[in-house]
Amino acid sequence: MSRDGWRKKASEDDGWGGRGGYMAAKISKLEEQFQKDAPREKQKDGTSTCIFSGVAIYVNGYTDPSADELRRLMMLHGGQFHLYYTRSKTTHIIATNLPNRKIQELKGEKVVRPEWITDSIKAGRQLSYVQYQLYTKQKGLNFTSVCARGKQDPSFSHEPSKPSLNHPDIISEEDAERPRVNGIHDGDDGDYDNACALLPRGSQDTLLTNGYVHPVNGALKPQDSFAELQLHVVDTGSHQSYLPQTESRDREESSCSSAGSKANSHQRSLISTASPAKQPGLHNMQKDLHPKPTFKPGTSAAPQKGNLHDQKRVRLNGSYHMTPNSSTLADSSNQPGRSGQGAEAGIISEFFSHSRLHHISTWRNEFSEYVNGLQSRSRAAGGAVFSGKEKLKKLKANCSSGSLMAAPQVRQSCILHVDMDCFFVSVGIRHRPDLKGKPVAVTSNRGPGRVAQRPGANPQLEFQYYQRKQNQYRKDGDLEMTPSPQCDEVPSNGVDLDLAALSMAEIASCSYAARQADVRNGMFFGRAKQLCPDLQCVPYDFQAYKEVALSMYETLASYTHNIEALSCDEALVDATKLLVELGVTPDDLARAIREDIKEKTGCSASVGMGSNILLARMATRKAKPNGQYFLRSEEVDDFIRDQPVSSLPGVGRSMSSKLTSLGVSTCGDLQQLSISRLQREFGPRTGQTLFRFCRGLDDRPVRSEKERKSVSAEMNYNIRFTQVEEAESFLTNLSMEVQKRMEGVGLRGRRITLKVMMRKPGAPVEPAKYGGHGICDNFARSVLLAQPTDSGQLIAAEAIKLFYAMKLDVKDMRGVGLQVQQLEGSYADPSGQGPSRGRSIKDLLLAKQPAHSPRKDPLAQGQSSVIRTEVTPPSSPPSTSSDPMPGTSKGGLHHPHTPNHVRTYLNVSIEVPSPSQVRFSSLECTSGTKRRKLLFFYFKYFLCEQLTK
DNA sequence: ATCCTCCCCTAC
DNA sequence: TAAGGTAGGGGAGGAT
Structure with missing residues (x-):
């Protein structure tokens, strides 16, 4: 499809990558293609049967036979092949190996090894898939892990994936007190492993703990230019309760014609009030497949005032906030009976579709997912095709005496930081x-x-x-x-x-x-x-950015899958192994990658290289634009000394300013401060990280798998309310947006946080910037729900209660945000396998660990399945509800997550799970992670790939 | 000492 | 006109 076509579609949607029309069309086109190809294939082969009539497979990850081959086999034998997983239509997922996490996510699905297909063909009939299941499931209760029959991939384990596998953690670094710089020894004891082994235990821990630098704002006490905050209190006593109605969401029940979908449709009916299909991992694809609005205004928010009862009451009233001349417009739009509420709901989408920041955030998530998919496939397949790598290998072979250096002995890690040059412009x-x-x-x-x-x-x-x-x-x-x-x-x-x-x-x-x-x-x-x-x-040209970004990621992935997505135009590559394997220098690799990117995208990238992430990133500054720079370990000391502190990751405006007040402007200056001083000034963690970073020390691994911890949506632009009803409506619509996003990633959460930006007293009512929020104070408040949810209705109900509890003057609202945290995967999707479907893995595991369950999460046990439809009972807004728990959890129902780390205030802070937590932390890891959006990302990007070619 | 909540800061 | 989002880390300070 032409880009023009895409763009046109995109302009009609919410700007999230063309949900609805475009992808849906693409899918049906693919299906058509499949139908068209099938006869040809049969003709070619001549051995067609109808063995797989009614079967529709989706192939997850690499398989043997390949997905292509399986597709062909399905063509030949009467089956369907879905490039796209659709819970309602796909009957079997074919996979050879899956990370544990994926398995948990697929719990309840028919995940079958490819031999089922080949054996069935051999047998001339459709064999029972049961003995080919990748894992066993007994009504979902006795979930066991992968069958031993699957290929044993050594990298597969029950441990949480450790992206740092090949990362020989720059442990040749020393302890925090007397660090040597840059993760490498200056030749005296070059043996990396030995150096590592010689390290005192404690120092290694230190290194391992030292994650990011984190700015501290503790000492920041901005002096207001304006009068001290005086919240305008609005009387909330009179407002009515907010009563969300249980509603049947606008789910488009797709027909389930395929064999094997019966069970699914049954389960769907059990939770018919649940949201539209929301398989973990569907993400945008889901939107693409279900372009319907996720929010049916008429069924949502209860009226705050009587006249809000009909559909029209739930209006985004975007027209008022969407213009700075709110008063005039508000006057007209406030008239009861004014229609257009549906359109108003689109105003949030409208905003997001034009928001570069929104796109940037969204893409970051999407490319993280993309990388996650690469990793999984790589692991499952035990080998992928790395065209870029092969090309470089050949090049190296051809001119081993030429420009490419002889194989260097790489004994330390090498990280590449790849960054497109002024991306949007390029x-x-x-x-x-x-x-x-x-x-x-x-x-x-x-x-x-x-x-x-x-x-x-x-x-x-x-x-x-x-x-x-x-x-x-x-x-x-x-x-x-x-x-x-x-x-x-x-x-x-x-x-x-x-x-x-x-x-x-x-x-x-x-x-x-x-x-x-x-x-x-x-x-x-x-x-x-x-x-x-x-x-x-x-x-x-948001669409173009995404396409180019995808090209960049594909290029990187053609060399290695050891990638961490930082943003749409920026990624980290742990090239340590790759360099050893290829026997080329970091510069050779960087050059090859940059050439590839330039060729494929027409845009230039710069690459920084170093022995750790910090150094690679700093090298990139030197590389730019359109260059590359390898920051060698021996240069680090001299190099970093003169770098401004603001070039350190995590040192932004606030911390720079504070450091300046301490007389620090360069990393060299910073090195003069003791760690205890830094920790006193900035806190234990941040202080330590500063201490290390200014010396070039960084032990963060390149992380290709990241767990999502929150889902949020906020809008701090063009927010102008005149009445509380408008604020309520907005919150409702924003909640629906959050629901959509949570469904997209298959997550639910227990903590709902409302964040509001309020015009600072004394600040101009109308900010200098059109639609801007101007100078504001921020307020946030949260509740902890009894169970995780992704229901927009429920979120809206809670948000509105929080809103009233904050007693805000709506006229001064300038921004609104909703965030959901304490996430866990969503299992109550419409194709669940019965009641147990609603139980999380954690629940299942807890069932085997009765000792823990009552204390840990009693509710999760008692209320197993579908939660989202149980809407909070009516309650007066400022009052408490019986359902959600108050912000400060009481009664021991909370803390479902792993407790924090032990910290010391000395020069080290060590993250140690307390012994009593160990079991739970691994447990949480498996259950909490599950949600992962699996499958679809592969497909999504595969599709994109087809399109961009 | 630890946890929880409410923030702030940073990065893209 | 203009589209100031979003996720994650961590500090302060109160509750337990």
């Missing part, structure tokens, strides 16, 4: 040679950079506020401060006194030519245009 001008080398920016503004002055706005005031906030540490620093250039940069984005009439559209990305003129990402367009009058603007 993509945007791929086919615009006229713009190459010119100052170019991607922004939503296309005009001259000037806009009409907005009445009521007070940019100067905002500017001063931000400036003062920025300077806060200058006053109380106990050392003389060295003003650094960045201190003069204000978050106000360069607004100054006469800039009120300049466009405040943000620059998402700018070319290097533009950067030369001091244009920066995130800068307001008007300001940028002043700095660089020649600045050319390119519009967003």
